Amino acid sequence: MSRRLLILGLVLLGACAKTPTASVRKNVEHYDLKGVVLRLRPEEKIAVIKHEQVKNAASGKVWMEPMTMDFPVPNASEFQQLKVGKTVEGRVNQDLDTLEYWLDQLR
Numbered sequence: 657m658s659r660r661l662l663i664l665g666l667v668l669l670g671a672c673a674k675t676p677t678a679s680v681r682k683n684v685e686h687y688d689l690k691g692v693v694l695r696l697r698p699e700e701k702i703a704v705i706k707h708e709q710v711k712n713a714a715s716g717k718v719w720m721e722p723m724t725m726d727f728p729v730p731n732a733s734e735f736q737q738l739k740v741g742k743t744v745e746g747r748v749n750q751d752l753d754t755l756e757y758w759l760d761q762l763r
């Protein structure tokens with residue numbers, strides 16, 4: 657019986673593990689984005705955006721040349737503000753440890 661409880665406890669502990677959120681990530685770079693929303697995939701919170709050059713205004717470091725690409729928008733209220741065909745400005749964040757990227761501060 658105690659072995660079963662130990663296994664159950666480990667399973668529950670693993671289920672409680674969380675992926676780090678943007679607020680606890682330590683090695684993140686930020687870049688300015690301006691582009692046009694071409695498509696939205698609400699089930700995944702993905703915005704397909706045709707963007708201009710994406711770079712850090714302060715340092716001048718370029719993250720991406722102009723192109724069309726998918727951007728995760730994890731904040732549900734920000735994602736709901738997006739409209740196909742509309743210009744969007746915001747911030748691209750990239751975690752340098754995992755190379756994950758996402759959009760926030762949309763306007």
